[in-house]
Amino acid sequence: MAQMTMIQAITDALRTELKNDPKTLVFGEDVGVNGGVFRATEGLQKEFSEDRVFDTPLAESGIGGLAIGLAMTGFRPIPEIQFFGFIFEVMDSIAGQMSRMRYRSGGRYHMPITVRSPFGGGVHTPELHSDSLEGLMAQTPGLKVVVPSTPYDAKGLLLSAIRDNDPVIFLEHLKLYRAFRQEVPEEEYTIPLGKADVKREGTDLSIITYGAMVHESLKAADELAKEGHSVEVIDLRTISPLDIDTIIASVEKTGRAIVVQEAQKMAGVAANVVAEINDRAILSLEAPVLRVAAPDTIYPFSQAESVWLPNYKDVIETAKKVLTF
Amino acid sequence: MASQTKNMPLDAVKSLQAAEEQFKTFQILNEEGEVVNEGAMPELTDEQLQELMRRMVYTRILDQRSISLNRQGRLGFYAPTAGQEASQLASQFALEKEDFILPGYRDVPQLIWHGLPLYQAFLFSRGHFHGNQIPEGVNVLSPQIIIGAQYVQTAGVALGLKKNGTKAVAITYTGDGGASQGDFYEGINFAGAFKAPAIFIVQNNRFAISTPVEKQSAAKTIAQKAMAAGIPGIQVDGMDPLAVYAAVKDARDRAINGEGPTLIETLTYRYGPHTMAGDDPTRYRTADLDNEWEKKDPLVRFRKFLEKKGLWSEEKENEVIEQAKEDIKEAIKKADSAPKQKVTDLLSIMFEEMPVNLKEQNEIYQAKESK
Numbered sequence: 143m144a145q146m147t148m149i150q151a152i153t154d155a156l157r158t159e160l161k162n163d164p165k166t167l168v169f170g171e172d173v174g175v176n177g178g179v180f181r182a183t184e185g186l187q188k189e190f191s192e193d194r195v196f197d198t199p200l201a202e203s204g205i206g207g208l209a210i211g212l213a214m215t216g217f218r219p220i221p222e223i224q225f226f227g228f229i230f231e232v233m234d235s236i237a238g239q240m241s242r243m244r245y246r247s248g249g250r251y252h253m254p255i256t257v258r259s260p261f262g263g264g265v266h267t268p269e270l271h272s273d274s275l276e277g278l279m280a281q282t283p284g285l286k287v288v289v290p291s292t293p294y295d296a297k298g299l300l301l302s303a304i305r306d307n308d309p310v311i312f313l314e315h316l317k318l319y320r321a322f323r324q325e326v327p328e329e330e331y332t333i334p335l336g337k338a339d340v341k342r343e344g345t346d347l348s349i350i351t352y353g354a355m356v357h358e359s360l361k362a363a364d365e366l367a368k369e370g371h372s373v374e375v376i377d378l379r380t381i382s383p384l385d386i387d388t389i390i391a392s393v394e395k396t397g398r399a400i401v402v403q404e405a406q407k408m409a410g411v412a413a414n415v416v417a418e419i420n421d422r423a424i425l426s427l428e429a430p431v432l433r434v435a436a437p438d439t440i441y442p443f444s445q446a447e448s449v450w451l452p453n454y455k456d457v458i459e460t461a462k463k464v465l466t467f
Numbered sequence: 468m469a470s471q472t473k474n475m476p477l478d479a480v481k482s483l484q485a486a487e488e489q490f491k492t493f494q495i496l497n498e499e500g501e502v503v504n505e506g507a508m509p510e511l512t513d514e515q516l517q518e519l520m521r522r523m524v525y526t527r528i529l530d531q532r533s534i535s536l537n538r539q540g541r542l543g544f545y546a547p548t549a550g551q552e553a554s555q556l557a558s559q560f561a562l563e564k565e566d567f568i569l570p571g572y573r574d575v576p577q578l579i580w581h582g583l584p585l586y587q588a589f590l591f592s593r594g595h596f597h598g599n600q601i602p603e604g605v606n607v608l609s610p611q612i613i614i615g616a617q618y619v620q621t622a623g624v625a626l627g628l629k630k631n632g633t634k635a636v637a638i639t640y641t642g643d644g645g646a647s648q649g650d651f652y653e654g655i656n657f658a659g660a661f662k663a664p665a666i667f668i669v670q671n672n673r674f675a676i677s678t679p680v681e682k683q684s685a686a687k688t689i690a691q692k693a694m695a696a697g698i699p700g701i702q703v704d705g706m707d708p709l710a711v712y713a714a715v716k717d718a719r720d721r722a723i724n725g726e727g728p729t730l731i732e733t734l735t736y737r738y739g740p741h742t743m744a745g746d747d748p749t750r751y752r753t754a755d756l757d758n759e760w761e762k763k764d765p766l767v768r769f770r771k772f773l774e775k776k777g778l779w780s781e782e783k784e785n786e787v788i789e790q791a792k793e794d795i796k797e798a799i800k801k802a803d804s805a806p807k808q809k810v811t812d813l814l815s816i817m818f819e820e821m822p823v824n825l826k827e828q829n830e831i832y833q834a835k836e837s838k
Contacts, residue, residue, distance in 0.1 A: 167630075193630065199660050204619050204653035211623015214567070214608070215631060234650075238613055239620070246609060248600035249816040284817055307819045336822055383822035 146326040149319040151293035152182050152258075155300035156220065158330050160190045163218060166304065168195045170205055170222030179224060180260060180319055202228050206235020206257075210243070213253045220304060226261035226313060227270030229278070240309045241284030255310070256303045262315035262354055262404060263451050266444040272316065273441045274353075274405035279311045280382040280414070286310045286335055287382040291356035293324040295379060298333030306335060315354045338385035340392070344374035347465055348392040350415050351402035352378040355434075355452065359402050362457035371465055381411045389415065390422050397428040398464045402457055407435035429467030434460045490688040492702050492734060495709040498763050500771025502709075509713040517778055519560050519708055521787050523552040523766050526576045528791035529585075530739075533592070537743040541799065542592045546573040547739030550706075553765035554670045554733040556580060557708035558638070561715035565635035567606040567624050569617040573670075573737075574640045578607045585798035586805075595808050596816070606635075615645045618654030618667060625663035625728065636722045638666040638715075644675025646689045646732075655696040655730055664722035666715060667730045670705060672737045677751035693730035705733025706763040709772075736760035809836050 146154065159166050168183055168190075174197040177184035187195040198205050202223055209219040223229055229236070240253040263272040279287045288303055288310055290296035296314070303310040333339075341356060342363055349359045356377045363373035374392050378385065393399045399419060401412035412433045419431050434452045442450040495504045502508065511519070530549045536542040548555060551573070559568070559577040568574075568581055575588050582605035591598030591609060599609040611617040617639045624637035645651055646669045658665040669689045673680050686692060693700025699721075703714045711733055718729035738761065740746035748757075773779035810832040814825050821829060 199653075199656055201649075201653040201656070203650055204622065204657045207616070207619020207621075207650065207654065208623040208626065208657060211620045211625070211637070212627045212630075214620070214624050215627025215633075217627055217630070234613055234616055235619065239616055244818065245596075245813065245816050246599055248596040250600045251608075252819065286818075286822075383824050386823055 143325045143327055145323040146293045147320045147323050148290070148293045148296045148314065149180055149182055151297040151326045152300060152314060153184055153186070154326065154328070155297045155304070156183060156186060157189065159220075159301060159304045160186060160194060162330075165216060166194070166218045166220060167212060168220045168222070169198050169208070171198060171200055171224045173197060173222050178222060182222070182258070182314070202231035203235055206232040206240070209255045209257070210235060210240050210253065213240070213255050214251065218254045218304065220256045220258060223257060223259040225271045226259040226275055227273045229259065229275055236279075236285070236309070236311070237282045241282050244308065245284060252307050253309045254307045256300070256306070256312050257309070258312045258314065260314045260316050260319070262317055263441060263447050264317040264354070266447070267316070269441070269443075272447070274403070274436075276311075276313055276381055277405055277410045280411055284309065285382060286380065287313070288335060288380050289313045289315070289353045290379060291315070291318065291353055291377050293326050295333060295339065295377075297326055298331050299335065299379060301330060302332045302335050305332070310335065313353070317354050318357075321357070333379070336380045336383045336385055338388040339377045339379055340374060340388070341377045342373065342375040344372040344396065346372045346396055346398065347461055348374045348376060348396045348399040349402055349457065349461065350376045350378065350389055350392075350399060352381055352411070353404060355402045355404050358452065358454040359457050361454040362461060365454065365458055366461060371461070373461065384415065384418065386418055386422070389418065393419055393423045394426045397426055398467070399427075399431045400434060400457070400460050400464055401431065402434040402452060404452060405436060406438045407433060408438045410435060429464045432460050432464055486694060487687045487691055490691045490700065490702050492704050493710050493714060494704040494707050495713060496707045496768055496772055498768055500768040500775065502772070507710070507713055509709060509716055511712070513776070513778055516773060517783075519557060519712070520769055520773055520779055522556045522560070522580055523708065523769065524784055524787045525791040526552055526556060527766060528788050529576070529795060532792065532795045534739065534743060536799065542589060543594050545592050545743045546741065547737060547743070548573060548576055550736045550738040550760065550764070551670060551672060552576075553708040553711050553769070554668075554705035554735040555640075557711035558668055558715045558731075558733070561712050561719055562638060563635065564604075565606060565633060566719070567628065567635065567637045569608050569621045569624065569637060569639040570610050571614070571617060571640050571642065571645065572610040572612055573642070575610060577640070578610070581605060581607055583607060585794060586801035589798055589802040590805055593802065595805055596812065597805055615641055615648030615650035615654070617641065618645070618648070619650045619657065621665050621667065622654050622657035622661065622663055625658055625665035626661045629661070629663050634723055636664040636666055636719050638668065640668045640670060642675060643669060643671040643673065643680040643683055643689060644678065645669065646692060647683045652692070652695070655693065655698060655728065658728040659696040659698040662725065662727040665728035666718045666722065667728060668715075669730070669732045670735050671732050672735045674737075674741075674748075674751065676741045676746065679751070688732060690730060690732040696730075698728050698730060700730040700732070702732045702734065705735030706765045706768070708765055708769050736763070811836055
């Protein structure tokens, strides 16, 4: 087994599927010769030719439309949107078109498209490069939304996403790209979409989270353990559809839960998780379910991001409120 | 003028004017049905000429019947097509079955002549999903609602056809308003950059709902916008079926030959309202303008042309009208017999496999709908 960063695991998954399926195509801005601005597609054009891995003109809506048209003609497109903040430019192709094609055509056509895009804060980018906009995607019927938190998960989830016959938005957290290495099998394996992962088992409190906040939550759980609290950390991995069974089983076991997201609090994924818990497990609860989230501003100018972004201390603070309720 | 007061190395105003002068309207058949451009006459047999006329007459009747069916509440969403028959049908007539059509919402006639059964077109109008279940072997998408979205998708379909080695083109339609959209520019630019076999048609019917084409852009023609993408552009008399056919045929031949996409602007007019949902064209169009364009009618001039050749008669025309009425009656009957649409049907076409939330909701709606 090899030690890989998340970005290496992603490249590995792309290479695997370019090799397996001649209908897969990787394209976007600077993904060819340059290998992507984060090197996610490093070496792929050379290995698989410009026919399979290619640069597009600089226009996100065009990239979305290209993906739809290629899917219509039997391809399995894997477009990259260079930064997720640019998603507004391609919102119609994603939310108005590809997410609706199966439905609109009464099941006649389908869109096996995986839109990859880097997102997330903490690396001092200019504006519209760091925003957590996954909630917009999760609120769109017809899309699956995947957010890996580890190199191992990234490879297995990306392979599932590419093989899925419906559109998947695959969000890669900037801060996790090279944050750490992990053993990643060189052979192929898949992790099913829509399945959460219990990253740490515990009995006193469930922390339900995803993306970079998985690591803040694990750190918080370590600290809380020192004080005698047994904390379970659930990594959603897919935020749409939600793995309701895993969430509810955990909450029924612990009786207490918090939900942690990097995105702004309003109308977010965490709110949805809280609502599902209230719908299904209210009688198991010993305390209200609280949220840790960013304030409801635009993503901050980078000098303020270290305070704006939720971190493990915020998680501990909220966890304690629930543990001592 | 700037060029007089300053010594400019290059006169940008002059180069624009010179470029714009290149975009002259292409015509073969004038309003009197006379051939004014013999050298450009497409190679069409007598039977093909008659078939094109048959389709135009048939579609005019379909439009009239659709409007009255809409008024009776027997059809839903409908965008009238009268006036645009040459633009719509002569362009489709230049295609082969393998060619892929990405229509706007007024372009239902092209879908029908490309193989979409009429009763399904009626079901689309009624808001029934079976209307969009395109039969196998009919290479079309259902009508696009977002103005211009089909343009970027066309670049993708065309690139896919090229990658697959299919000898076919992707053809799309939008209007004069659509040519202002970002997707219009992105679509023609992408197709050009990939030298993809695409044909982009702008049916310039002079009004985007109520906004006149003069307010859409400083560009004198829409055809000239092709230059920015580095692809050929041509402005065609869109009331002249032979000119439309010839322009599309030429664009198709070049696309198949690996020469990339073409932008075609057809100058046309919709006689009716934007849609049947309450639009009143008298608010934004004068009767004089309506009259001026009705004189250019594609059926009138093509009828004159064919009659002179002895290829058309009142009798023939009446046969087509009767056939159209008969087909429409049958198609409405068939549309009436479509099973009632259920929420559970819709839940099952969201994804290949129902995720857990939809499964739960499916149970709820199954119970509701079995009552």
